[in-house]
Amino acid sequence: MNDTIYALSAPTGGAIAILRMSGFDSIRIYKAVFTGSAKHRYISPGRIVHRGNTLDQAMGVVYEGPNSYTGEDMAEFFVHGSMAVAASVMEALSCHGARPADPGEFTKRAFMNGKLDLAQAEAVMDVISSSSQRAAEAALCQLEGALSRRVAKAEELMLDALAEIDARLDYADELDDAGAQSAPAALLRARDILNELEKTGLRSHVLREGALVVIAGRPNAGKSSLLNALIGRPRAIVTPYAGTTRDLIEEQCVIDGVPIRLMDTAGLHEADDPVELMGIERAWNAIKGADLILLAFDGAQAWSGADDALVQRTSDLARLAVLCKSDLPQLIGADDLARRTGLNVCPVSADSGAGLSGLRAMIAELLAPDMESACITNQRHIQAVSAAGRSVESALDAPDAECAATDIRLALHELRSITGSEPDAAVIDTVLRGQMTFPQKNASSPD
Numbered sequence: 001m002n003d004t005i006y007a008l009s010a011p012t013g014g015a016i017a018i019l020r021m022s023g024f025d026s027i028r029i030y031k032a033v034f035t036g037s038a039k040h041r042y043i044s045p046g047r048i049v050h051r052g053n054t055l056d057q058a059m060g061v062v063y064e065g066p067n068s069y070t071g072e073d074m075a076e077f078f079v080h081g082s083m084a085v086a087a088s089v090m091e092a093l094s095c096h097g098a099r100p101a102d103p104g105e106f107t108k109r110a111f112m113n114g115k116l117d118l119a120q121a122e123a124v125m126d127v128i129s130s131s132s133q134r135a136a137e138a139a140l141c142q143l144e145g146a147l148s149r150r151v152a153k154a155e156e157l158m159l160d161a162l163a164e165i166d167a168r169l170d171y172a173d174e175l176d177d178a179g180a181q182s183a184p185a186a187l188l189r190a191r192d193i194l195n196e197l198e199k200t201g202l203r204s205h206v207l208r209e210g211a212l213v214v215i216a217g218r219p220n221a222g223k224s225s226l227l228n229a230l231i232g233r234p235r236a237i238v239t240p241y242a243g244t245t246r247d248l249i250e251e252q253c254v255i256d257g258v259p260i261r262l263m264d265t266a267g268l269h270e271a272d273d274p275v276e277l278m279g280i281e282r283a284w285n286a287i288k289g290a291d292l293i294l295l296a297f298d299g300a301q302a303w304s305g306a307d308d309a310l311v312q313r314t315s316d317l318a319r320l321a322v323l324c325k326s327d328l329p330q331l332i333g334a335d336d337l338a339r340r341t342g343l344n345v346c347p348v349s350a351d352s353g354a355g356l357s358g359l360r361a362m363i364a365e366l367l368a369p370d371m372e373s374a375c376i377t378n379q380r381h382i383q384a385v386s387a388a389g390r391s392v393e394s395a396l397d398a399p400d401a402e403c404a405a406t407d408i409r410l411a412l413h414e415l416r417s418i419t420g421s422e423p424d425a426a427v428i429d430t431v432l433r434g435q436m437t438f439p440q441k442n443a444s445s446p447d
Helices: 026-033 083-095 105-112 118-129 133-143 146-170 182-202 205-209 223-231 274-288 305-313 334-341 356-367 379-396 401-419 425-433
Strands: 005-010 016-022 044-050 053-063 074-080 211-216 249-255 258-264 292-298 319-324 345-347
Touching: 005 083, 005 105, 016 026, 016 083, 016 105, 026 044, 026 053, 026 074, 026 083, 044 083, 053 083, 074 083, 105 118, 118 133, 118 146, 118 379, 118 401, 133 146, 133 205, 133 258, 146 182, 146 379, 146 401, 182 379, 182 401, 205 258, 211 223, 211 274, 211 356, 223 249, 223 258, 223 292, 223 319, 223 356, 249 356, 258 356, 292 305, 292 356, 305 334, 319 334, 319 356, 334 345, 345 356, 379 401
Parallel strands: 211 258, 211 292, 292 319, 319 345
Antiparallel strands: 005 016, 016 074, 044 053, 053 074, 249 258
8 A cells, every 4th residue: 555546535516625645655746736835734825736837726734644544644635626626636646646546445544554443434434424413423423433342342251251261171170160150241241232232223224214204193183284394394285174195195304313204194094985995005004114103193183993993003113192283172181192092192283383392302212323322323233243142142052162162253253344353355345445436537536
């Protein structure tokens, strides 16, 4: 990795484009094309010059390795956002010996130089591509090493257990039984850490893809008005007539930082009309696949058999009871609804907006992973943690010490694949080539 690479680290088309270099000759090339200062971490104004021509008035900064993102000497230029300007500067860098970076190569160098582990390198892409505040928070948490620290703690406990087992295999006649339980105790603690991480992974698709939240209830319960109120615009048709909504209506939105796929459904009740029956069937299919169901009840109407049926048929699913039309005279109160459903109840009025902020907070709390601790948002990490957990369970149930030791080593291998401490060239290449790139002429972008 002695060659010097360059790439756009911010796309053209805006006011400013950013060009980045990394490698042995970065500072030499910087001085060759830029008239400003080359003082470490000092942003300097100047002109970019090539073959006697001024290419742009710009700002420049150098970072002396190892105190840089990649751990190598680096330089950055802040130029005007024209593609023509960026292309001419990149041509100048090429003429002085730099080459376009491969996708993910800046982050790969940071990984190879020990500035990031593999989990943190993956988090770089996750930060860039975050579609919501919560997703960005989770990625930043990973970038700052929260996941890596939890993985390292589990690894430490497994190594302690393995050392104890190996010692007893090698020196069985010399050791007493006083510490015989230290290995199982360490494995149990490691298992708890892995179980906690796996639980966060089970909800991670919420941050990656958005949670499917389905609004369900009997006809005219206030479902369409609730959807419109939550997304902030009149998407679903609202009338006083039952059966207005006959098909699924889905909208994308962000609720308290959580990306949501919000779906309105046909009213659930006994029906004879074939078209209405098709809508009801689609509603039930959507309910079965939902991450969360908002059970909508009309507080201004008496409790019905359709309400009972809805509560019973969704009893094994994640639910929240919403008492709609709370601004009208109530025949069903919040306490009565909580008693009938056994659920948390949020009274709302789509017309006045009362209760909507509380409902949004409850939805986010139920769906979003805990941002206060390490959480897994990457499918590769989920699979590795799950496999490591199974191996630890197998070690705890192993018939003998040798089998337990083998299982622990398998678990360690899985965990080390997360951070890259046991390098797998194919995995590393796949992960780092997934870093975001920006379209440009004759160059690839950094991460």
